[in-house]
Structures are given as C-alpha cells and as structure tokens.
Amino acid sequence: xxxxxxxxxxxxxxxxxxxxxxxxxxxxxxxxxxxxxxxxxxxxxxxxxxxxxxxxxxxxxxxxxxxxxxxxxxxxxxxxxxxxxxxxxxxxxxxxxxxxxxxxxxxxxxxxxxxxxxxxxxxxxxxxxxxxxxxxxxxxxxxxxxxxxxxxxxxxxxxxxxxxxxxxxxxxxxxxxxxxxxxxxxxxxxxxxxxxxxxxxxxxxxxxxxxxxxxxxxxxxxxxxxxxxxxxxxxxxxxxxxxxxxxxxxxxxxxxxxxxxxxxxxxxxxxxxxxxxxxxxxxxxxxxxxxxxxxxxxxxxxxxxxxxxxxxxxxxxxxxxxxxxxxxxxxxxxxxxxxxxxxxxxxxxxxxxxxxxxxxxxxxxxxxxxxxxxxxxxxxxxxxxxxxxxxxxxxxxxxxxxxxxxxxxxxxxxxxxxxxxxxxxxxxxxxxxxxxxxxxxxxxxxxxxxxxxxxxxxxxx
Amino acid sequence: xxxxxxxxxxxxxxxxxxxxxxxxxxxxxxxxxxxxxxxxxxxxxxxxxxxxxxxxxxxx
Numbered sequence: 001x002x003x004x005x006x007x008x009x010x011x012x013x014x015x016x017x018x019x020x021x022x023x024x025x026x027x028x029x030x031x032x033x034x035x036x037x038x039x040x041x042x043x044x045x046x047x048x049x050x051x052x053x054x055x056x057x058x059x060x061x062x063x064x065x066x067x068x069x070x071x072x073x074x075x076x077x078x079x080x081x082x083x084x085x086x087x088x089x090x091x092x093x094x095x096x097x098x099x100x101x102x103x104x105x106x107x108x109x110x111x112x113x114x115x116x117x118x119x120x121x122x123x124x125x126x127x128x129x130x131x132x133x134x135x136x137x138x139x140x141x142x143x144x145x146x147x148x149x150x151x152x153x154x155x156x157x158x159x160x161x162x163x164x165x166x167x168x169x170x171x172x173x174x175x176x177x178x179x180x181x182x183x184x185x186x187x188x189x190x191x192x193x194x195x196x197x198x199x200x201x202x203x204x205x206x207x208x209x210x211x212x213x214x215x216x217x218x219x220x221x222x223x224x225x226x227x228x229x230x231x232x233x234x235x236x237x238x239x240x241x242x243x244x245x246x247x248x249x250x251x252x253x254x255x256x257x258x259x260x261x262x263x264x265x266x267x268x269x270x271x272x273x274x275x276x277x278x279x280x281x282x283x284x285x286x287x288x289x290x291x292x293x294x295x296x297x298x299x300x301x302x303x304x305x306x307x308x309x310x311x312x313x314x315x316x317x318x319x320x321x322x323x324x325x326x327x328x329x330x331x332x333x334x335x336x337x338x339x340x341x342x343x344x345x346x347x348x349x350x351x352x353x354x355x356x357x358x359x360x361x362x363x364x365x366x367x368x369x370x371x372x373x374x375x376x377x378x379x380x381x382x383x384x385x386x387x388x389x390x391x392x393x394x395x396x397x398x399x400x401x402x403x404x405x406x407x408x409x410x411x412x413x414x415x416x417x418x419x420x421x422x423x424x425x426x427x428x429x430x431x432x433x434x435x436x437x438x439x440x441x442x443x444x445x446x447x448x449x450x451x452x453x454x455x456x457x458x459x460x461x
Numbered sequence: 462x463x464x465x466x467x468x469x470x471x472x473x474x475x476x477x478x479x480x481x482x483x484x485x486x487x488x489x490x491x492x493x494x495x496x497x498x499x500x501x502x503x504x505x506x507x508x509x510x511x512x513x514x515x516x517x518x519x520x521x
Contacts, residue, residue: 022464023507030509037511045514127499127515134507283507314515 008174010148015338016274019141023283024337031282031338032070038311039073039286040064046317049100052088053317073320074288074297079307081322082112082264086120094121101125101315110161112263122161122264123315130167132267133311134279138260139270143257145199145228150176151411152186152197152226152311154206157181162233166201169267175199180355183211189221196225200251202235204243204258205444206364208378211250222252231258234444236269238278239345242371246378260325260345265310265318269342272335275429279339286314287340289329292350303328305350306342324350326362354447356391356425363446366395369422375403375411379437383440386451395419398406401434468508475501475519 018024044064046053056078057063061360067073090094094109107126111119124132140149151170155163157179178197180188188210192200200207207229214221229247231237236258237244246254260278261267268285280287285369289304290297298304306323326349327342348362363382370376380397396416399408408431416429438445462469475498482494502516513519 020507023509028510034509034511038514045518126496127503130499130503134503150491283509311514387487 008073014146016141020283022086023281024138024279026282028279028331028337028338035070035282035286039070039309040067042213042309042317043067043077043319044318045074046100048060050317051097053098053100053319059300068460070286071308073212073286077320078294079320079322080318082120083217085264085316085318086118088120088405090118095123095316096370100317100319104314105315108164109159110164110263111159111359112161118209119159120264122313122314125315126252128313130172131170131284132165133168133170133172135261135266135268135270135284137173138168138279139230139257140173140175140199140280142271142273143228143230143255144273145173145175145230145257147174149198149228150196151199151230152178152180152188152192152195154180154200154202154210157294165261165267166230166232166259185210186217189214189217190217192221192226193219198225199228199230200226200253201230201407202238203444204231204236205234205378205440207231208250209249209439210244224251226251227254228252229256231256233259234266234344235367236271238275239347240365240367242368242370243378244275246371251262258345262308262325262460263311264316265308265321265323266312268308268310268312269345271345272333272337272341274333274335275343277330277343278339278345279333279335279341280308282339285310289327292324292326300327300329300331303347305419306346321400326350355381355451356384356393356395356423356427361393361423361425361427365423366419368445369418370395370397370415373411373415373418375400377401377434379434380446381411381437382447384449384451386449391451392428394430396430396432396437396450398434398437399431418446427454464508468510470507471501471505471508473499475516 025079047057047064056298060207062076066076085098088098105125106123108124108129110122153163178195180191200368210432211221229251237247237256238258244256257271259267260269269280286309288297288307290307293303306325306327308321309319310322325346327346330341330343333341345363354361370380373388377398377400380395383394385392399411412431419427474493478494478498482491498516502512505512
C-alpha cells in the first residue's frame with residue numbers, strides 16, 4: 001500500500017503536515033487580497049449569469065463594479081437567506097432563476113435534508129463536485145488519515161447532499177470508497193467486519209448508534225478495523241469533547257475529525273490537527289460573522305452568526321448567505337492553519353439558541369454537561385415551554401441502560417445541579433427510559449420549542 | 462523549482478491541453494482534456510493565483 005502512495009504522492013508530500021500547505025498557511029494579507037479579487041469576480045459572475053441576482057441587484061441599483069473592496073462586499077451586497085431561494089425554486093422548480101449554468105452543465109442534483117422545512121434543490125456542475133470534495137481532504141489529512149486508508153460510508157445516499165461531498169473528497173484523496181448503501185444497522189456492522197475499512201464516515205449520532213447496536217449483537221466495534229471516524233451533519237467531535245471521547249472509546253479509534261458544511265454552499269470547514277475547531281477553507285468560501293440582531297460584524301472571539309459566500313458552487317451562486325450558525329471567529333491557531341477558525345465549530349443556531357430568563361443556552365453546552373455526568377447516555381431532548389410569564393426548559397435524558405431505575409431520581413438531581421452550575425440557569429430535568437427517545441440516521445432533533453410564536457426570537461418564528 | 466516556476470509550468474500546461482483539445486471532434490479525448498484543464502485550473506486556484514471562477518472563463 002505504501003508503494004501506491006509513492007506513485008501518487010511523493011515521500012515529501014506524504015510528510016507534509018497539511019493537505020495543501022501553501023493554501024492552509026497562507027498569510028492573512030495574501031488571503032484577503034485573493035478575497036478582494038474573487039469576491040469581485042463572483043459578484044460579476046452572479047450578475048451576468050443568474051437572473052435572480054441580476055434582478056436583485058438591479059432593484060437596488062447595485063452594479064458589479066460598485067464592489068471594489070471586501071468592505072464594499074459586506075455592506076453593499078444584500079444578505080440572503082434560504083427562504084429567498086426556496087421561494088424562487090417553488091415558483092419555477094427545480095432550481096428557479098438562481099441557477100447560473102445551463103442544464104447541460106448540471107451533472108449532479110442534491111437536496112438539503114429538509115430538517116427545517118421544504119428541501120432546497122442544489123445543482124452542481126462537474127467542477128463544483130470536485131471543489132466540494134477538496135475541503136474534506138484537508139480534514140482527512142489533519143485527522144491523520146492518509147490515502148492508503150479505506151472509507152466506509154454508513155450513509156444511505158439518495159438525494160440528500162450529506163456525504164456526497166465526502167465521497168467526492170475521498171475520490172480526490174485517492175482512498176478506497178466502501179459504500180454501505182441501503183444496508184441497515186446490522187448490515188453495516190457485518191460489512192465493516194467483513195471488508196475491514198479503516199475510516200468510518202457517519203453522523204456522530206449514527207456512529208455511536210452503530211457501536212451500541214454492535215454491543216447488542218455481541219460485537220465490540222472497539223476491536224474493529226476502524227482507526228478513524230469522520231463526521232458531518234451534526235455537532236461533532238470538535239464541538240463536543242464528550243462526543244469525541246465516546247466515539248474514540250466506542251470505535252477504539254486513534255482520532256475523530258469532522259467537517260462543517262452547508263449543503264447548498266459547500267463542504268467548507270475542515271477540523272484541524274488539534275481538534276479544537278474547524279477552519280473555513282478560504283480558497284472555497286468567504287466568511288464573516290455578524291451580530292444577528294444588529295447585522296454589525298462582531299470582533300474576533302465574540303459569538304455571532306456566520307455569513308458565507310461560496311466560490312465553488314457556480315451552478316447556484318449564493319452570496320452573503322445567512323447560515324444561522326453561531327460561531328466564535330479566531331484568526332490564529334496553534335495548528336498553524338491561517339484560515340479563519342471557528343473555535344469549537346458551531347456553538348448553536350440562531351434558531352435553536354435558547355434564551356432562558358436572559359441567559360443564552362446552547363444545545364452543545366447542554367450536551368457537554370450531560371456527557372460529563374456518569375450514568376447519563378448521549379440521548380436527550382430539550383423542551384421549551386412558557387407556562388406563565390417565564391420561559392422554562394425541560395431536559396429529558398436517557399440514563400445508561402445499566403443504571404437501575406431506583407437510581408434515576410438521584411441521577412436527575414445530579415444532572416440538574418450540573419446544569420445549574422454550568423449554564424447559570426435552573427432547568428427541569430427528567431429521566432426517561434433507555435431507548436425511549438426517537439433515533440435519527442441523519443440530523444438528530446434535540447430542541448423542541450412549544451412556546452407560542454410571539455415568545456420566540458424573531459429569527460425562530 | 463520555485464513555486465512561481467511551477468505556476469508558470471501549470472499555465473503552460475493549460476495552453477498545451479487547450480491546443481490538443483480544441484475542435485478535435487473526439488468526444489472521449491475532449492472530455493478527458495476538459496477534466497485535465499479543470500484540474501490545472503483548480504491547482505492554480507489553490508496556489509493563490511487570480512484565475513477566473515471557472516476554467517472556460519479564462520482567456521487562453
């Protein structure tokens with residue numbers, strides 16, 4: 001296998017600490033100079049090729065030549081949102097007037113998961129598929145994976161964009177693709193035993209579910225061939241240290257990495273070698289972070305909403321796109337990557353972040369605190385209500401199956417205390433029977449907001 | 462070889478690929494060379510060269 005590596009990648013390349021050291025350690029001045037050039041070009045491209053953008057710009061009297069700087073781009077190009085594009089697509093399905101390439105250049109169709117409503121259709125050109133895969137390679141390399149590794153996709157394919165980009169990335173990386181296709185959980189476990197892949201690609205929740213199912217089958221997947229786990233689609237090992245520990249324990253893995261992506265934008269933010277965040281691949285996208293209430297850019301280290309523009313989806317350009325992801329931006333990192341870093345990956349969602357009696361509560365913080373409590377499984381739900389004049393939150397969690405039911409009240413008390421100390425706010429805590437909460441193969445639903453619409457944030461309505 | 466020299470080689474390679482591909486009339490070879498040019502463009506893009514957004518938009 002080493003010989004094959006030597007044919008495709010030189011010994012010198014194999015020793016590189018980064019998949020693309022020139023791009024991943026590019027000085028900030030050079031990155032910004034590229035953004036100035038590329039933002040001007042992507043604005044001109046959208047205006048010239050997408051009827052949606054031409055109309056949008058014409059409506060406000062904006063011409064591509066008006067964009068001469070990064071600041072111009074931030075302040076003059078309107079923010080866009082998924083609902084704008086969904087409406088346009090519904091008027092003229094499947095892609096509507098946003099599309100910027102002719103039909104014969106669309107080689108792949110995918111859709112968002114529809115977890116927040118109607119799926120958004122996503123067209124890709126051949127080049128787009130190549131570019132969507134590239135950032136995965138940076139994540140693979142940083143995690144310690146090399147082309148001689150082999151990837152098992154515990155993924156049902158279909159039109160959900162999800163791990164298609166990972167597939168394009170693995171092909172680019174030069175590793176073996178092993179598709180789990182339409183297998184069920186038991187089938188995946190048997191395939192992993194038989195085919196001996198070294199990397200598991202799955203959502204974090206499903207990776208843990210596979211391990212639990214293996215135990216029920218009498219198979220400890222910590223003894224399997226898997227050496228690395230890679231994730232997307234949910235808060236993963238860089239957002240949730242507890243989940244990382246669970247993944248490494250469950251699979252006996254050396255490392256776990258992840259990639260933050262947004263199906264309609266790109267698979268754009270690979271985790272780094274130290275596992276404390278993801279970095280925006282600034283060759284593929286331009287990102288900045290705003291206060292979602294005021295629209296003003298936040299300072300480094302402050303939490304805000306990620307706004308992103310893709311250079312890589314030429315079939316459906318999306319400019320200044322509101323992600324609703326809450327992130328903490330950093331411009332330096334001990335890993336050596338100079339790309340904009342989101343410390344702890346995505347901290348929450350503007351539409352999921354819960355403000356409870358004046359305190360912001362992020363689902364990731366709840367999950368980390370649950371994971372720190374012995375006897376508590378990773379399966380939980382957050383339920384928001386407003387029974388009187390004050391918001392209430394109930395956390396329903398499953399105790400580990402080995403915890404006797406008689407011990408559940410004490411466990412709930414311990415969880416409540418940890419939540420109070422960690423979140424600085426009192427929440428109700430209810431243990432529920434193991435395996436009673438619903439399981440999801442893709443995006444796991446954690447937050448259930450039962451409050452009347454008027455009591456939610458504007459963005460949540 | 463310096464990075465700048467490698468970039469120059471990549472640009473030359475795009476010119477050679479374009480010359481071999483243009484008006485050939487062989488679907489297989491034209492498709493293969495279109496992908497070759499796409500990959501050369503992507504290499505230049507990721508070396509920080511100010512190329513166009515898509516390879517066919519660059520004037521060869």
